[in-house]
Amino acid sequence: MKLLRYGPKGHEKPGLLDPAGQIRDLSDHVADIAGAALLPETLRKLASLDPSTLPPVVGGPRLGACVGAVGKFVCIGLNYSDHAKETGSPIPKEPILFAKWTSAIIGPNDDVEIPVGSEKTDWEVELGVVIGQGGRNIDEAQALDHVAGYCVINDVSERAWQLERGGTWDKGKGCDTFGPIGPWLVTTDEVPDPQALGLWLEVDGHRYQDGNTSTMVFGVRTLVSYCSQFMSLQPGDIISTGTPPGVGLGCKPPVFLRAGQVMRLGIDGLGEQRQTVSMAK
Incomplete structure (x- = not known):
């Protein structure tokens, strides 16, 4: 399934994308694509529905983040060896964890704002992992049983604030609009191998x-x-799994985003995002 949320900011409704590319409303079955709706038993019930019987959504509504009420937005740093090399960093011996604040979350095609005072706003296409069944101390052999699905994430980053202002990376990662998510959450039955997905980004x-x-x-x-x-880990938590090489910081000389530019990014089978860059007021 391809689950999504559509409608005005703060008033999104749950939906799914049917095989013909038509958005169908799920409001009669779940309150939101969030929390308990992502548990295995709920996903099985949604998968049993005939999409043609669900109300079609007319027009071209705005898409919100494909997961609502996100509790934790966990990110992984330097998780591609060639990206670590381009930034001059050693390959991590253990995963590097940091957080994006949930106030950074926006829809996949909403504008990304360059924060006031920023000079080094950058892009990062990433595979997002959405937790279904929660747990602690999860055994690696059963880890994928805890995944509800996957999505596209743009881990927008302010490099000076991330790397030059002391402390942790978080201050350069969690600015408003720095977390576009979607367009849809693709359930695990449609992603047989999450380690075989092409991902790309253009400016x-x-x-x-x-x-x-x-x-x-x-x-x-x-x-x-x-x-x-x-x-x-709890239902609806998101893990953003790191980015491949080609970020602006790694260019020689570095290249950073400017107002008016347009980012397009996508992952095989998970859809595409498109964001216009603007200046925050």
Whole structure:
């Protein structure tokens, strides 16, 4: 299934994308694509529905983040060896964890704002892992049983604030609009191998990133298990799994986003995002 949320900001409704590309309303079956709706038993019930019997959504509504009421937005740093190399960093011996604040979350095609005072706002296409069945100290062999599905994430980053202002990376990662998620959550039955997905990102039509999840340092199984050692994972939590090479910071000379530019990014089978860059007021 391809689950989604549509409608005005703050008033999104649950939906799914049918095989013909038509959005269908799920409001009679779940309140939101969030929390308990992502548990295995609920996903099985939704999968049993005949999409043609669900009300079609007319027009072209705005898409919100494909997961609502996100509790934790956990990110993994330097998880592609070639990305670590382009930033001059060693390959991690253990996953690097940091957080994006949930106030950063926006829809897949909403504007991304350059924060006031920023000079080094950058892009990062990433595979997002959405937790279904929660847990702690999850065994790696069972880790994928705890995944509801996958989505596209743009881990927008302010590099000066991330790397030059002291402390943790978080201050350069969680600005408002720095977390586009979607367009849809694709359930695990449609993603047989999360370690075999091409992912890419373009700015104004120039392709900067063109990678594959097969080159992750730590795969999805490992990341779910690892994160669960340090926090309880709960339905609707998101793990953003790192980015391949081609970020603006790694260009020579570095290239950063400017107002008016357009980012396009996508992952095989998970859809595409498109964001216009603007200046925050």
